[in-house]
Amino acid sequence: LIQLHVKGATGALIALAELGTWENQPVDQTIYHKNLKPVVYVFAECAGRPPAECIVDVQADQVFEPIQPSAGATSTPRPVHSRTYFTNGSGLAWSVPKGIDVIFSGEGEWKITLDVFRDLGLAFAAAMLMIYVILVAQTGSFALPIVVMMAIPLTVIGVMPGFWLLNAINGSVVGSYADPVYFTATAMIGMIALAGIVTRDSIILVDFIELAIRHGRPLFDAILESRVVRLRPILLTAGAALLSSLPITLDPIFSGLGWSLIFGLIASTAFTLFVIPVSYWLLKAGKEHAT
Template sequence: MAELNGRTPAEVIADLGADRNAGPGRQQVDWQARSFFAPGGGDSWSLPKGTELRWSGEGEWRITLQVFRDMGLAFAFALVAIFFVLRVQTGSAGLSLIIMSAIPLTVIGIMPGFWLLNQFGERTIAGAPEPVLFTATAMIGMIALAGIVVRNSLILVEFISQALNRGLELKEALIQAGAVRMRPVLLTAGTTLLGNLVITLDPVFSGLALAIIFGILASTLFTLLVIPIVYLLVFDRPVEEARK
């Protein structure tokens, strides 16, 4: 029996697994200096012959693995579904992938965002540190972002298509898309961000709100640059090649 306040069960299991049958003479490591890449506290231990060890308790380790496995499958299914919907609407696989290129940009904001929250001071609950973790609800927020950020890409791509139909050159259409559609993109992201600020106060669903906030910030800023650039790289062909 032990008090796990301030540490996740996965971290404790990683430490116990690293110390099992490790042998004597190991240097003691403070718990704050340990990580998943360097677990173990230096307290070697072993079990008598014929004794079997099973991690049980509340089953948090097993539940965590199962939840993130299922969430990963749900995320993959969401991406496939979004692609087929865009493919039907646009009639172009390349254009669909360009619109979806904003989805991976959310990770640039989510993962560093959670890391930064733990760098600007740690929360203390019952006298022990309580880190901000990427939980299952945060994974739900990341899945929800896949649909949110696609809307920003659609706003840009739709304007580009309309400008090209009016006879504008590709580069001019891309520049105008960024200039004219920047305000709608920022307003869409801003309303989503403000709507999630209140949820950050919830002890369970705060991870969902934080994932959406950090993801929408990074994705919005990068979308205004990445989408036009990728569009240019894919569709800017020489005149002779385009005529063929």
Template sequence: MPAPQEGDGEETAAPPDPEEAPKAAPELRGEATGEPAATPAAPPSPEDKAVNSRLGRMYRRMVEPFLDSPGRRLGLAATVTGLLLAALLLAATGRVPLKMLPFDNKNEFQIVLDLPEGSTLESTDRAVRDFEAFLRGVPEVTTFVSYVGTASPMDFNALVRQYYLRGDSNQADIRVNLLPKDRRDMQSHAIVLRLRNALEALAARHGARMRLVETPPGPPVVATVAAEVYGAPDMPYEMLMESALGLHGLFRDEPGITDVFDSTQTPRERINFFLDKEKAALHGVAAEDVNASIALAMSGATPATVHEPGERRPLVTRLVLPREKRSSLTALERIPVKTDAGKIAPLAELGQFRPVSEDQPILHKNMRRVAYVFGETAGRAPAEAVFGLQNRLEADPPRKGIEVDFAGEGEWKITVDVFRDLGIAFGAALLGIYILLIIETKSFSLPLLLMTAIPLTLLGIMPGFWLLNVLFGETVGGYGDPVFFTATSMIGMIALGGIVIRNSLVLINFVDESMRQGMALREAVLQSGAIRLRPIALTALTTMLGAWPITLDPIFSGLAWALIFGLLASTAFSLLLIPVAYYAVRSKTSAA
């Protein structure tokens, strides 16, 4: 075909620019094919990011096997149950020692000394001076004040233990002051444990009974371990004292019990004058005249007062025999007694002096005669010491009619009462949580499923305290210094109930909301767990970090550790157990 010439009347199209062709191509293709132009892709939502993240994929891989296998779900339930029983066994076997309150870090402690009865004030003072010489060499001791033959100033501890009544010549108190807390490495309880053996050796050298008394953080008791010995109404009191002395030996043989003493007194004699009535009648002396003469010679009398110039008050005149004339039997027999005839007859002609056994004081409690045995614990929980003593009594029971009660004046009763009351409070809190969950979920069974997160806290609390004793439990002076599970720890466990329930409730609500949007149950469980994993973990972590400073306090550290360990275990297990259990229950309901 011939090429067109200029001026033929036809317009020829110029060839397309190669640089502009690629830009126009998409538009031309769209026009040619009739397809709409492509729109940019929407950014992924935060939920999609959480599901597709590495953490979300890991959570999915962890939970999926339990959703697909009923046998694995049963194995998971059995494993958690076994772990709960193992955690409870840690407390039952003493691996986690129980105590009402831990030892506080104070700046003082007290040494209470009892030398043998009848010791002179001088001998007691010599013993105290040896203790003072030892205390001067203790680097943590700043000052001390000794009270010999008199009681130290009364505080709340002394009021309960009745130290304010101590005033005999064989008794002494030493108040020891320590460096401030920020200037010493050891707590006051550890210092007392370190010094105990050396102080006990000093006490044994002087034949004294010693008690190391620490200021308690809570209500003080007469002694940490106290046994009350009762008998039948017709039983002589001497049998109660014999049983108390036998129990005293059991206290000394029980490991961890120190500073043992009892309510019995050292046997002693007194001298009584026995009047010969025939001889008294021959001399014309009445029995009341003899009593009056002996009382005047021994105790004296105040027959008159003297008004001295310059004195505002009258001075009392005391009439008594000199000490040398009333300090021996020979001198007492020479005490004169006036007869009816106006003559003087010595007591030796009217009767004779004889030694007789002094009666022991009879103590009563709730109108029953009782004898006491007291002891302190060092390096051992009071509950363990009481259980050990009870086992010894079962192996070697006391005589028939004797009853031994440990739930009286010691710390054991207070510990039992406090943990019992806290257990009742825990039950009341669980009931309140259950009622609130019924109102929220409109179901009676679903709240029980949600509340399974509460016992999961034990999986962290009990092993956590056991781990603390393994890592940080010390031995000071041959005595253990463990980390106790205390009443404050129990309070922390109660507080955890509301915290862990919130996580479970939010997680289940996410599952239900996803199902209302048309998602299948299995996928709703997996996606809801993946979405809530990070917020739940961050909430638990911030709570644990907030409780961390409380661990530095010696009293409330148990509360903080309970929160930390309980949150750690409950969060980890509830993220797995609660979704799996909810899937198992909901799938059966849907199938039915």
């Protein structure tokens, strides 16, 4: 720094060494506290792997007993590509002295992630409860709404494998690191929205079956006709929702929402045409046999 020059009042260059002297002075570090206890925050950026996977990986290597150095111990970590949620950890154990706690969900993005998914999970449960109450009020039955709502868990069959298949086929790379599409909070919002969409498809089938039975059609014939007659409305409803979700997949933040809707609609529409009629048959046929 003493060799740097700056302009003076007259415009001439003056060396910083002529303006004063330079001394090294110790500076007190900031001491952070949380809940009246001293705390140190450790930050890191993840590249090529989701934060949840990295945290699980680090936690797998933590031991709660002092590590004794041993001769001939290896210091080569296990390759990253061989680690999964079921076989995680680098193989290099680590620990902290007694009296020091390591909390991964105390602050930062990971805590926000846990809180968001917790709240969305509660919202999903509340949405399903409200749908069930409305269906009970409309049908006057406690069992029939369960048959109608069986289409909701079918979306999970499409969403979770769908994200894996998307990244396996169309995985992108940024700066030599993988850049997958994660199942984020927006994708969870898409699953909540799917609850209402796929329930509507089930209602279309069940309503036709109930109407056909009132007109004197046998139960088995009414179920078969419902799949044929209501196939087009179900496909049109699912297709319209699917096509409207495609532009959302181009957004870097809300792409998870779009892909969640697309994968969930494909799976639920395909399975609804089989699961709902069979479930209705088991429910009504059992009652007819009992009577």
